[in-house]
Amino acid sequence: MEDEKDYALPEFDTGEKDNSRRNFLKQSTLLTAIALTPGTAIKAADMRVDEKIAEAFEKMPVKLEVNGVAHNLSVEPRATLLDILREQLDLTGTKKGCDHGQCGACTVHVDGHRVNSCLTLGVMASGKKITTIEGLAKGDELHPMQEAFLKHDGFQCGYCTPGQIMSAVACIREGHANSEMEIREYMSGNICRCGAYPNIVNAIQEVKEGGHAV
Amino acid sequence: MKAFQYTRATTQQSAIDAIAKPGTKIIAGGTNLIDLMKRGVIAPDKLVDINQLPLNSISVNKLGHLHIGALALNSAVAEANLVKDLQPLLAMALNAGASPQLRNMATVGGNMMQRTRCAYFYDTTMPCNKREPGSGCGAIGGYNRMHAIFGASDKCIAVHPSDMCVALAALDATVTVSGRKGQRLIPFTEFHRLPGEHPEMDNTLAAGELITGISIPNNNFAKNSYYLKIRDRQSYAFALTSVAAALEISNGTIKQSRLAMGGVAHKPWRLFDAEKALIGKPATEESFKQAAEIAMQGAKAYEYNKFKLKLAPATLVEALKHAAGLV
Numbered sequence: 001m002e003d004e005k006d007y008a009l010p011e012f013d014t015g016e017k018d019n020s021r022r023n024f025l026k027q028s029t030l031l032t033a034i035a036l037t038p039g040t041a042i043k044a045a046d047m048r049v050d051e052k053i054a055e056a057f058e059k060m061p062v063k064l065e066v067n068g069v070a071h072n073l074s075v076e077p078r079a080t081l082l083d084i085l086r087e088q089l090d091l092t093g094t095k096k097g098c099d100h101g102q103c104g105a106c107t108v109h110v111d112g113h114r115v116n117s118c119l120t121l122g123v124m125a126s127g128k129k130i131t132t133i134e135g136l137a138k139g140d141e142l143h144p145m146q147e148a149f150l151k152h153d154g155f156q157c158g159y160c161t162p163g164q165i166m167s168a169v170a171c172i173r174e175g176h177a178n179s180e181m182e183i184r185e186y187m188s189g190n191i192c193r194c195g196a197y198p199n200i201v202n203a204i205q206e207v208k209e210g211g212h213a214v
Numbered sequence: 215m216k217a218f219q220y221t222r223a224t225t226q227q228s229a230i231d232a233i234a235k236p237g238t239k240i241i242a243g244g245t246n247l248i249d250l251m252k253r254g255v256i257a258p259d260k261l262v263d264i265n266q267l268p269l270n271s272i273s274v275n276k277l278g279h280l281h282i283g284a285l286a287l288n289s290a291v292a293e294a295n296l297v298k299d300l301q302p303l304l305a306m307a308l309n310a311g312a313s314p315q316l317r318n319m320a321t322v323g324g325n326m327m328q329r330t331r332c333a334y335f336y337d338t339t340m341p342c343n344k345r346e347p348g349s350g351c352g353a354i355g356g357y358n359r360m361h362a363i364f365g366a367s368d369k370c371i372a373v374h375p376s377d378m379c380v381a382l383a384a385l386d387a388t389v390t391v392s393g394r395k396g397q398r399l400i401p402f403t404e405f406h407r408l409p410g411e412h413p414e415m416d417n418t419l420a421a422g423e424l425i426t427g428i429s430i431p432n433n434n435f436a437k438n439s440y441y442l443k444i445r446d447r448q449s450y451a452f453a454l455t456s457v458a459a460a461l462e463i464s465n466g467t468i469k470q471s472r473l474a475m476g477g478v479a480h481k482p483w484r485l486f487d488a489e490k491a492l493i494g495k496p497a498t499e500e501s502f503k504q505a506a507e508i509a510m511q512g513a514k515a516y517e518y519n520k521f522k523l524k525l526a527p528a529t530l531v532e533a534l535k536h537a538a539g540l541v
Contacts, residue, residue: 060220077220077261080248100249101316113289113318119248120319123220124241124263167315174314188449189313 062126066091067135075122082106082117085132093133093162097191104190107163107170108132114170116189133162136169144212145169148203156194164190168204169214177208215251219260223267226392226424232262234394234422240264242285243319245312246328254338255329255345269323269426272296278432284323284425288378289314291322301430303439303460307381310443313450323425326379326389326405329416330372330480331452332361343369344413351413359518360452363526364479370413371516374406374481375452381441383482384458384474387430393423402428406481413480435460435472440536443476444529453477455526457533461497468492468501473509473534478526485509488530502534503527 059074066089075084082099085091085108097105099118106118109131136143145165148154155161167190171177176186183201192200207214223229232238237259241247250256269283272294280300282291291297292308312320334340334352341350353361353371361371379402387402406417419425438461445451456476462469471492473485488509495501506527515523535541 058217058219076217078215078217078251100252101245104313104315107315114315115319116245116315119245119316121220121241121244121248124244124265170314176314185449186314189315 060123062122064122064125064128064130066130067132073122077121077123079122080118081108081110081120081122081125081130084122085117085130091132091134095159095162097160097163102191103160103163104167105160105163107166107190109166109170112173114167131166133166136165143169144207144210144214145172145203148207149200152199152203152206153196154200154203155192155196160190160192160194164192164200168200168207171204172208172214177204180205215248216254216257218251218258220263221260222263222265226267226269226426229262229264229267230393230422230424232260233424235260238262240327240424242321242324243287244324245316245320246324250329250336253336255336264424270321274300280430280432281427282322282429283427285321288312288317288320288322288325292317300432300436301381301385301439302436303385303441303458304378304381304430306439306441307377307456307458310441310453310456311377322378322428325376326417326425326428328375331375332372333357335372344372344409344416347412347414354516357518358516360454360477361516361519362479363513363515363519363522364475364483365408366480366514367409367411367413369411370409370480372409372413373477373479374416376482377441377443377453377456377476379406380456380474380476380482381458382428382430383484384460384472385430385433385435386472387428389425390427390429391419391423392426393420397426403482403484409480416480433460433472434462434470438463438537438539440533442529442533442536444525455522455529457529459530459533459537461492461534461537463497463538466496468495468497473505473530475509475526475530478513478522485530487511497538497540499531499535499540502531502538505534506530 059076062073062075064071073088082094082096085094094108094117095105097103101116101119106116107114108117110125111128145168149165167187171186177183180201183204223232233240239258239261241261241263269285271283272286273281274296288308292305298305332353334342335344340352343351351370358371362373382402389400389402389405391398404418407415440459443453443456445453453476455478458474460472471489473489475483488505491505491508492501509530510527513523
């Protein structure tokens with residue numbers, strides 16, 4: 001690191017007077033520059049930009065296989081799987097409802113198990129296989145559960161639907177769709193504020209009884 | 215959420231070394247921790263992910279004692295045939311908690327370490343001695359419908375939210391923990407603590423100790439066990455009151471009993487006196503009502519949770535009737 005002493009640190013305004021967008025953009029560009037020159041980063045503390053530098057450096061590599069496609073990403077440890085799916089991978093089918101594990105709108109499958117992606121850190125899903133609502137259909141051919149939700153009107157506004165469908169598929173795979181009571185219990189992690197529950201239960205029962213491969 | 219450092223522990227020792235540092239927290243399932251971090255209730259500088267440690271086995275030894283690793287998922291434990299056959303009470307309690315998605319993430323150790331769901335603990339604009347010692351208690355004199363009727367203090371009236379822990383307290387489980395000084399065993403009923411003067415401490419884990427697993431001794435309760443949870447909606451809600459009831463019945467007479475209540479105290483509330491009162495009694499509703507009366511001695515309600523003084527004994531009687539096969 002000694003030999004990197006001579007790298008010049010680009011000019012950087014650490015004053016807080018000017019919070020304009022232009023200044024922000026200048027700083028962001030600068031951060032990228034600093035991130036690419038480790039030597040300068042060491043001096044960053046002297047320039048009182050250490051927090052920003054820390055952020056730029058504390059992204060971690062994450063490998064996710066989402067709907068069969070491998071992604072090598074760089075994420076902050078605090079980024080949830082939900083936010084990564086929606087904002088980095090543009091897979092906006094998975095919905096952010098409560099963002100606190102209370103509504104189930106964000107339900108996805110991780111290595112085949114349904115989980116709340118809003119409470120899953122992306123770094124903790126590294127190396128795992130993720131299936132989202134976008135990964136259920138085969139091209140133009142809908143998944144049997146998607147067909148059944150359409151047929152039975154298993155939604156009104158549709159916001160909870162991706163989570164409901166991901167949960168419903170898992171519910172059958174887990175072997176917990178053997179009666180209306182059991183379906184209701186094992187779908188309780190997915191809230192529908194429109195109250196489409198009876199139709200959702202009908203859709204799941206039809207898929208279960210139809211013996212479709214889910 | 216405040217930014218934090220994230221590392222993965224590959225050995226038990228490295229996890230123990232890491233959590234000895236202040237500001238460092240273990241993460242396993244993260245279902246409660248991430249929620250609390252998003253709300254700013256806790257803000258660790260560093261998270262140590264322990265999911266790579268080999269602590270998720272479920273096994274039984276020659277004596278019939280069931281051992282469950284700290285990282286076993288709540289869903290895996292609830293679905294395990296060993297658990298359903300040997301300790302069905304535990305499986306029932308687990309299935310009464312959270313949602314299928316959360317049970318697929320939450321671990322046994324994490325379930326034990328989850329924090330209270332007291333609304334004043336969660337709301338960072340409110341006083342809470344548990345979140346910020348010395349700031350006061352918003353629930354005393356506040357909206358305390360969900361709160362304790364046993365063992366509370368003038369510092370805190372919060373309840374422990376777990377269902378699993380209620381069953382483990384009833385079943386005489388033991389917690390295995392590892393720290394810098396080695397391994398030690400903690401009886402489950404002594405793992406969680408009452409608030410007293412220090413509600414910020416939920417349990418008796420020493421700094422830098424890691425839960426590695428729990429053990430449940432062999433028993434004859436499998437046939438006559440029941441977990442009954444009463445809540446505002448039928449599923450996916452925290453308990454108003456809950457009861458883990460386990461009986462050993464021979465020719466209609468109770469030989470052994472284990473009882474614990476949830477939703478009523480800062481820790482799973484074991485009912486030792488009521489258990490004793492049942493021994494030698496016929497397994498009838500009459501006996502159960504007498505036990506419930508004993509169980510409720512010392513109960514104290516606050517403004518909005520007076521209903522628990524009636525609901526708790528009713529839950530106990532109903533759970534015992536189910537356990538005894540009377541309903």
